[in-house]
Amino acid sequence: MLVGIAAAMVVLYGIREVASIAGPIVLALVLVIAVSPVRGRLAARNLPTWLQVTVPFLIVVLVILGMVGVLTIAAAELAALLPTYATQFDRLLVDAQHWATTHGLSNEMINKGLQAFDPGKIVELAQSLLGSAIGVLSAMFLIVVLLLTMSLDAPVTAKILNSGVGTKPRLVTALGVFAHKTRRYLIVSTVFGIIYAALDVVALSLLDVPLPLLWGLLALIANYIPNIGFVIGLLPPAMLALLDGGVQKMLLVIMAYTITNVVTQSFVLPKFLGDAVGLSTTVTFISVIVWTFVLGPLGALLAIPLSLLAQALFIDSDPRAGWAQALVSGKLPGGK
Template sequence: MGMAAAVVVLFGIREVSSIAGPVVLALVLVIAVSPVRSWLAARHAPIWLQVAVPFLIVVLVLLGMVGILTISATELAALLPTYTTQFERLLADAQAWAAAHGISNEVLNRGLEAFDPERVLGLAQILLGSLIGVLSALFLVVIVLLAMSLDAPVTARILTSGGGDRPQLVTALATFAHKTRRYLIVSTIFGLINAVLDVLALSLLDVPLPLLWGVLALIANYIPNIGFVIALLPPTMLALLDGGVQTMVLVIVAYSVINVVTQSFILPKFLGDAVGLTTTMTFVSLIVWTFVLGPLGAILAIPLSLLTRAVLIDSDPNAGWVQALVSGRPRG
């Protein structure tokens, strides 16, 4: 019954994903900047200032990222047609290499169809169309964000006062907010570090549009498990077209070294067990929420899973074994 209800709910959310996605994004952003509101409240700032400052911080960050993506994507669409000659040369080299290694022309032609310049241009147009969708959704995000920012002080007091009636639910929601905030702050800091290092590496290697790929690396940092691959593929392909195989290999090496050092060695020491999800649960949540909300679901997979865990598992005193199962830590 529970699984059937979950399927119905997920498909229902999927049908209204254009609304549910921006609402969840606004909620996560409000949670991320809540320390600013708490800091202002502790210094007895007026309510309007407690609302306005966090709201403006989020809006400025969103507008800055959308602006960079829009300008860079426009430049990318204008840049790709100039690589037609490089495409043809790479295809000729691939055909010569395949012929030397006994690969039939039929197999080769089928494989080379994926590298058609017109298809790459089509991908650029899809990217621009997606950005237009982001711009239209941004208005809804800002409106919902403003409403949630206005309600945040009251909501915090209501949750605190409700601890006597539903203590476990209040505690679970507080834990969700704390874990989400820590995850977002730490991931953002290390995402910025990754982005800056990637931009520097791409600039040194003369790969076009390094700022675009830096922003992509920052956004992909929030996507568990496959974010690194998503951030790596576009600059790698452009490096191949612009500078050849050597530049492509150098980009892969630079990205891999930066990712291993920051994400594998340093990040776990700061993030620790803040997420509280096993590797399997993290990957499953990525698949599920991407199916439900699309690309935005991939970015919000961890916060959405933490919210689901708080409401359905952490708030239930009889669900201790499930809590241990999804967190990978046996009950002590």
């Protein structure tokens, strides 16, 4: 066991050193797996091979461009809006100082806190978010090339995997289950993400928060990041609500997001997601932490598919690892 843990640590640190390459490779693999049914339907109709490659490839590229575009626009709009709220920000500081004074805090402590706090850091943060979003564009060329090569090789790769049924049946079956669960995860997350984002857009529109549709799209994208995606999607509209309408409006936004998140993500989604991917809540949370440490923000986005791939390679393909499979899924071998 100790040797296995040590080997895992070496592998994870090695992947971390090449995260700029490993991340796009895994993302391209997941996206190719996601659109593989499209290629299968085109092949079933005996359409030309170039069409079987081009259509799924274009679908994936358009999705990536859309997601990067939304993130870039969100960061740019936030960076552009924050300076216009300078007066409201100063008023909030005065109100906060008055509240703190009336509740027993000394002016000396408040002044030290205000001196340590630089309002310009908020704008710098927004600008850094914009830079990070634009930085994703620098990896687009690598991702597109990987998508193209994987799409070209996908038909042959499927035949090669099927040819290994006689020699490595459990591994071939495990990889097939991995692909199936990955697609189910993406479908379930997308459906519930759309519902969650639509409810957020309605709430933000009723509360008159600026750019509600944009923040709804951001919530949809952040929905693919388990556990912490809710916070990522909430921060920009909550900040704008605070500057636009004060603490009360911010609390209403937080309350609206929390209610929609609890209903869609906490009560309903876990049942469907647990059945779709077969990972326990604890394993899901740990996977986000581990893969974010290894691959950065992209690791958080790919945490579930990466964990499913690791499960397929090291657990599902091993007939002796039934106990580990039950531990990861949180269910006894009998399904209880």
